[in-house]
Amino acid sequence: MHLVWGIVWAQVLSLPQVEKRLAELGHFVLNAEDTKAKDSVNRLFLALWKETMMRPEAFSYPFDSVVTVSDLCPPDSAFRVFTWQVVDFPKMEHTYYGILVRRWRPDEKSPWQVRVYELKAIPDVLDEEDIERRTLSPEEWVGALYYHPRYVSHGVLRYEGEALVPRGQKLRREKMIYYVLLGWNGYNRRQNFKLVETLFIDPRQPEKVVFGAPVIYVGVVPKMRLILPYGETTALSLNMGWYVKKIGGKKRYPAIIFDHVSTSRRGGRMWEDPRPFFGADGTYDALEFWKRRRFEGRRGILVYRRNVIPYAPEIEHYDPRVIQRQRQEASQKLHKYGLTP
Secondary structure, three states, rough: EEEEEEEEHHHHHHHHHHHHHHHHHHHHHOOOHHHHHHHHHHHHHHHHHHHOOHHHHOOOOOOOOOOEEEEEOOOOOEEEEEEEEEEOOOOEEEEEEEEEEEEEEOOOOOOOEEEEEEEOOOOHHHHOHHHHHOOOOOEEEEEEEEEOOOOOOOOOOEEEEEEEEEOOOOEEEEEEEEEEEEEEEEEOEEEEEEEEEEEEOOOOOOOOEEEEOOEEOOOOOOEOOOEEEEOOOOOOOOOEEEEOOOOOOOEEEEEEEEEEEEEEEEEEEEEOEEEEEEEEEEEEEEEEEEEEEEEEOOOEEEEEEEEEEOOOHHHHHHHHHHHHHHHHHHHHHHHHEEEOO
């Protein structure tokens, strides 16, 4: 009954009214303690999103008050993706949900066409074989909460390149556009993972969305995505940034920068329990975009760089006199309250 009412609301209420309802449901889905109640409300939440986004005017509506949902869009507005999580607090297990709204039109004079995909997460995705090299559909999605990369204006990265594409019995060299999303998955009480996901839309099938483009070159065989698992007790960074080739170097190279993941070993064997240490080891890696250079007939790829030196723009504004003054002020406060000898 509640599900039917949710669909009716989406059809008859104004978008600000729907937004208010979504904000209320989203808060409950994220924060309530009762997992069964959250699952029930989440079904209504998902149905309301799907029905709302079928309305053409909803694509450009901001939904700013729905703060429990990640809402991202690429620079060309080819799609909009919403992701959120349901947390089973007693088990500390995270389940991910989302919708992807694809919008296109054949030409500038044609009306916009919209298709809404429900994103269905693969359970126990880290146990899936060769998951980094598989092409996936929205029905078999690597669940994650996508986040907005720093230093860029849009939450979805857009890259252009070209590749040999099978058309019938021939391979044709065609321009391609693919998108990159950065995500986080809390997974369970022992492991988390971060994700570099690629998304591709074939211009000849504009209504079809595919997760996985063979553009991430860690080795000779390309990957569709990069998954970085790490332990619950550690942290791992994955974001946009720059690197330099040597300490103090002036030339900066834009890239996706991330912590290098290491796993502790005991007695020469991989330790099965990841909790004590399974994560960042203090060094950094990168995925650098090659715009012009070709590799195996493909141009416009992301190439893995090991052990890079990240560049922090904050150091350009570093003033040691400010730090010294702050230390003196802190010392004076401690002395005032008798906390220093």
